[in-house]
Amino acid sequence: MFAVPLAENAELRPLEPWQAPEFLAHIERGRAHIDPWIPWASFSTDLESARSTLQRYADRQNSDSGRIYGIWRDGTLVGGVMFVHFDAKSGTCEIGAWTEPAGEGGGLVTAAVRLLLDYAFTTRGLHRAEWWCSAANARSRAVAERVGMTRDGVLREWFLHNGVRHDKEVWGILAPEWAAATARD
Template sequence: MGRAPILCMQIDEDLQLRLLETCYAEEYYRLIDRNRTHLGRWMPWVKYENSPETTKAYIHQSLVHFANDEAMQTSIWYRGQLIGSIGFPRLHWSDRTAEIGYWLDAEAQGRGVITRACRALINYAFERYNMNKVEIHTAVGNVRSRAVPERLGFTLESIIPQHQWLHDRYVDVVIYGLFRRDWQG
């Protein structure tokens, strides 16, 4: 029997969020590699995840950020299988704002996994971290990703033209926000 994860949030009987740890590096890398085309469409970081070693280095760095209360990256487990990642890539303590970022295996889409995981992280941000606001940033053209904050009651706050370099062009980024006072979680 393996050791228990450092941090594990049981969302429901099928869904779990575990702190992204180095013991998951090879499996995490294989998931990224299997979804390289799918993820590469909107995630510029995919091109840098080109070996289990680079993935392990990324995970190690994310654990340093977690230990320093700068970020929190979790892996998404559905029925015992690693299927994606969600977390707080940035925790802005000075203004009490957390940003949520996520990605999911192409085969796991359409089950409400990201919506349920986001709901859990929103609660975590407001209850555990005492944040005032949660944001989700995504490319304007990423319709599936945009549907999540819209479904959860976020407000579209702004569109920043040509904000992110994506492979060979700039893309506009939309910022959604949700204040603690408005959360119906």
Template sequence: MFAISLGDGAELRPLEPWQAEEFLAHMDRGRAFIGQHVGLPDAVTDLDSARRWLQSYADKAAADTGRLYGIRLDGLLVGGVLFRVFDTNTGTCEAGCWLEPDAAGRGLVTRAARVIIDWAVRERGMYRVEWHVSAANTPSINVARRLGMSRDGVLRANDTYRGMRQDTEVWSVLAPEWCAASGSR
């Protein structure tokens, strides 16, 4: 298995079904914080659901329709980044993230997302990378900004989350913009 250094004791690694126990423990540590804006903690509630969720991404990776990576800090799983959608036919993918509260504010998500977006654009030929985020999730919106994404618009009241309607902001970066901004990185 590969590991990519993110600096400061952090690294990015694939997250796979055999890691379900560790993934569930991570989700339990960050459940309330992560669940403020994303439904992952509602989907992963026990070992079986953790294994199923990780397997769904293993299946997506095998079908080349999604990817999942864990962010580790000093060896401990503290978050992740993913391609929820990865459509090679259209050249469009959707990146996303989550993080435990103790790991927040260190730039880990920005660094990890930069790695996977660079791979998607430069290695896989993706033309458009999207970032969908609750309009109330300021930290994730700030990640989109730091990644050089543009705000395409707001889908008003498009999503029901925990019984409440919420707006979703759509951010994106196009391959020429990404390559121009990132240079020879």
């Protein structure tokens, strides 16, 4: 297994089905913070369902259509990032992220998203990466802005969660924009 440093006390690693107990404990610690934004948090309520969530991403990785990674801070799983959708043939992907309160601050999610963007554009040659978030999720929107994405639009009342319709913002960045941004850094 590999680990990529995100900060002095934090790293990004693959998140796999065998880690379901740790994943479930993390979701339980942060459920109130994660559930409003990440649909699978509602479904990961016991060991079997947590393992199933991670297995879906393992299956997506096997078919090169998605992946999931955890963010560990001081040895504890506190969040993660994922390729919600990854389509090398069409040259597009969607990146998502989540964190419990203990994972906030320090730019860990932003650093992890940058790693995924670099992989998508530089290693895999994709053309477009997207970030979909609830219009009410200011922290998620801020990550999209920090990595140089442009808000492409808002899908009004696009999804139903806990009986309430929410607007969904769609953000995107293109390979040439990413190349220009990384060249400036």
